[in-house]
Amino acid sequence: MPDSRSPHPCIPTLPRLAEQLKQGTTQVTLGGLTGSAPALAIAEFSRLLPRQIVVIAADQTAADELTRELLFFNAANVSPFPTWDVNPFEAASPHPDISGARLDTLQRLLQGDPCTVVAPIAALLQRIIPRSILSGASCTIKPGDEPDRDTLLEQLVRMGYSNCPLVEERGSFAVRGGILDIFPPSLPRPVRIEFFGDTVETLRSFDPLNQRSLEPLPCLSLLPSRELVLSPASLQEFITRLKTRADQLDIPADRRRQLVAELQGASYPAGIEFLQPLFHTDLQPFFSYLQKPLLVLMEPDQLHQSALHHQTEVANGVQKAASEERLHPDPEQLYLAPDELFQLVDRHQQLSCRRLAIADGSGTTLFPIRSEDNTDLRISMARDQQHLLGPLVERLKQWQAADWRTLVVCHHPSQAERLQELLTPYGISCPLSATDPFSPALPTTDAGLLLTIGDLSRGFRLPDSKLAVIAEEELFGKRTRRKSGVTALRTKQILASLAELKPGDAMVHVDHGIGIYRGLQHLKTGAVEGDFLLLEYAGNDKLYLPIDRLGLVQRYAGGEGATPSPAKLGGPGWEKTRSKARKNIEELAAELLEVYAKRQASQGYSFSPPDEMFREFEATFPWEETPDQLSAIQDVLGDMQHSRPMDRLVCGDVGYGKTEVALRAAFKAVLDGKQVALLVPTTILASQHFETFCNRLKDYPVSIEMLSRFRTAKEQKESLERLKSGKLDIIIGTHRLLQKDVAFKDLGLLIVDEEQRFGVKDKERLKSYRASVDIMTLTATPIPRTLHLSMLGIRDLSIIDTPPVDRQAIKTVVARDTDDLIRDAITRELERDGQVFYVHNRVHSIGIVAERLRQLVPQARISVAHGQMEEKELEKVMLGFMHGQSDLLLTTTIIESGLDIPRANTMIVDRADTFGLSQLYQLRGRIGRSTVKSYAYLLIPGAGSITQDARERLKIIQDISELGAGFRIATHDLELRGAGDMLGPRQSGTVADIGFELYTQMLEEAIAGLKGEELEERCEPEINLAIAAFIPETYIPDTNQRLVLYKRLVQAESNEDVTEVVSEMHDRYGRPPLAAQTLARIMELRIRLKQLKVLKVDADAKRLCLSFHPRTNVSPETLINLIRTAPATYQFTPDHRLLVNLPPNSTNTDTLESLASTLTLLGA
Incomplete structure (x- = not known):
């Protein structure tokens, strides 16, 4: 929409108001703006007044929403200045993203650039790094x-x-x-x-x-990575002030020494930012960075209340730090008092934004603007249950007739397309805007209706300007935005297990069995040097494996609890193990193919394509679908429209969106007049799914019932009668659904949640459904993609691996077990009306812990759950917690993987040092289900009393992120557990015997063999050219990175693959040295050797010697012609080897060229 040059601004009053501000009016109130209209006004101001504008919001949530709105309305140079995401004086540092955004904004202000800063009042109450320090450190x-x-x-x-x-x-x-x-x-x-x-x-x-x-x-x-810059001078000042302050607070001397030692070693302890006043006495208010700014105060009364609330939080932080004997400065040195802040505010020009257009009596100039929000439209749509879009259609037609400009803002193109489809039957055309409708370079949008893509959650109407802006959320309910980034892409990368390999780990050699990795060794043999993988076998036997043979080894992964013993090098044991594994795998392959054949031959019901009502139901989903979730939905709907019965497994953790996939399939089935059964392993999950289905389908004529032990016999009987007569659409239940008295009138879809948790008899009963009914199975345990690929075409699988919104926002704290910490953590959660998991994994002492917790937090309602309880009692406790009847659940690790409790956002894990990494990762995943901040406290008896391995595990889980190696380790461990669940105990034993990677390779071969597909025999050429070919440690110092690159070169299938690796090496490490270039050239030749099935190449100063596979791809005729053509160069020996005579004084380059030309003549 228009800029200052436009004859028709969105808000006509603004140019006059901007002129008054230019002339020096100090206080102006803009009254009457609702919804996101204030953001539109500020965006237009940012173009009319090219200067520093600071928009002050009541809290971080309001600031975030304003930032998104300002970006949508194209405000000039929007710069967020968020408050720290940790409580005052907490023993934790702000997130790097927060510090990065703050420092970036301060740098812009230092440079004097015009920009639109958005800050919550709490961020401005904090004193910040002096201008001179930031300027000098940048x-x-x-x-x-x-x-x-x-x-x-x-x-x-x-x-x-x-x-x-x-x-x-x-x-x-x-x-x-x-x-x-x-x-x-x-x-x-x-x-x-x-x-x-x-x-x-x-x-x-x-x-x-x-x-x-x-x-x-x-x-x-x-810019600095933290809001604290260390220098020799500032560190010396800190040491001096530390003694004075620590003496005042009675901080023990050993703790002071530890803090100084960490800082001198360039290590930053958690929460060090709160000690800034001890480094710099001249911390400054935020306003010291500003140059003649315009301050925009959003609802000034709320700002005063928020400032007072922040003052209370600071006082609480000081009290907590003192009770825990933690070093902290005087709060006045780090924070302004509210009165101090508002005195600074009053020194600058102010624009107050108020929803109500009333003068506050303080002498400010009032500019009233008539605007309306879209509340009335939302209410009308909520009342009209039969025609959800009816009120919207009516309003759109009215605005169109009155020459209004109407803009509907959708978060995602798929939602915009869906809305277009829904409005088309009403005769309303709403084109998708090809340009940004609020670009300052564009003239006023013509009257009419437009759809656009943007991040806007509330709209507004300006009657005087005949402008209506409607946000998608106002039509279909609030949609929760998922954080953008590369999280989903990361989990889709095939696990490069060698990246985490360390000496002492087990590895599997295809020919020699399981050995222990002892490192990458650089050896010299005569004049030639190279890298070798050292594997240790039983009896301390050692195998030095050349890096070009890396294709023969894999990192051992045998699932939880698998502790492999090294094989005897050269003994018969490994061959016996492999033969036994092959037999088990072939039995599984035969069973899978039998099920597959039955499915292919069966005829089921072919569901109709989605219609208008289905699209309307899709549009009411309160989240943005992720690409893999949309893919899963399309997979399922496609299966349902096929005449062959569906048998699809949908895999994804809790919160990843599996239930919505099931809901859409269920709704589609009901629309086609079919019944749906949802089978779950526990009463708790039945209750959870029942609530979800009822809430999601409440606006549609769909009847839903639950069948479990929490229903009386009379209620169950009534439900079964309705089911049999066809009056019940969806039934949700436990294994009770599989009993013989349960009869359907027309069952079309069976959804099974966590099938691996059902017994053998239940699974047999399920098999009987597979021939005629569409079946969708849900699982919350990750399934390895390699297993999926090996079973491709046997069982259909959809993987949803985009984490739920804000999953990475769980704040993880490793701390000593103290009464104060436990009390504070629980109390803070209860004060925000939340719930707490307390994990104590020893049943014999769980009662003692319960008593301790009751004394620490007497106000908390505590319930206890563990695996030795009666099943009914356990379900009652878990269900009670789920429904908010208790505040704290003291439990062992039996917390169900499918349990979804949005109010539970704090977890305390007792003796976290005794848990495995994947256990901690999965436990922590039980919290963080809503948009509020979540906390995981991993308690240890003391840093000195835990093992080094435990310390490493806790460090990984604390620092874990979607980009780090820890995430890969944890998900890999979980995937192995998922593989065990999917394959069953017998096959899991086979995985433990030979390792997961070799297992999937053999399964793939077995399935292909039973299908009658011709198997390409694997050929791993052995190359002994007496030429230095390796990646020098001086070039890439990190051993694991070299290993990964070696493995990629060995696995390359084309020259392009090799070139890609070399290009990456050049990009990441600089120009590859000669030894690395030679290695790449040999890897290119190795690809051609594999194509021809040459088993081995040896070389000395005089000749090359090629040994062929019995089923080589080189024809006898080619060999004969070669020898006839150049008998002085080529000879063929009686033991089927090809000798290639080299020219006298051949260099390494000559040897490689001779091998290359020979391979060309042989047909590669």
């Missing part, structure tokens, strides 16, 4: 610069960056030869700086997912 790097590299690296450490082998997380950097990778928290992607000598040659952003470079950058503005 630097700009551009191509052609010649910075002193050692000085730059020292500066990065002082700026809070951590040195690591691989840059995946914000606030980290890595040095590799002439390349420096760095991830500033203020940037969306990390940056790769490539040096040529001492000169910066290029700057490129890169993808942390695959580490590949993206676009070149003209320059890099490097």
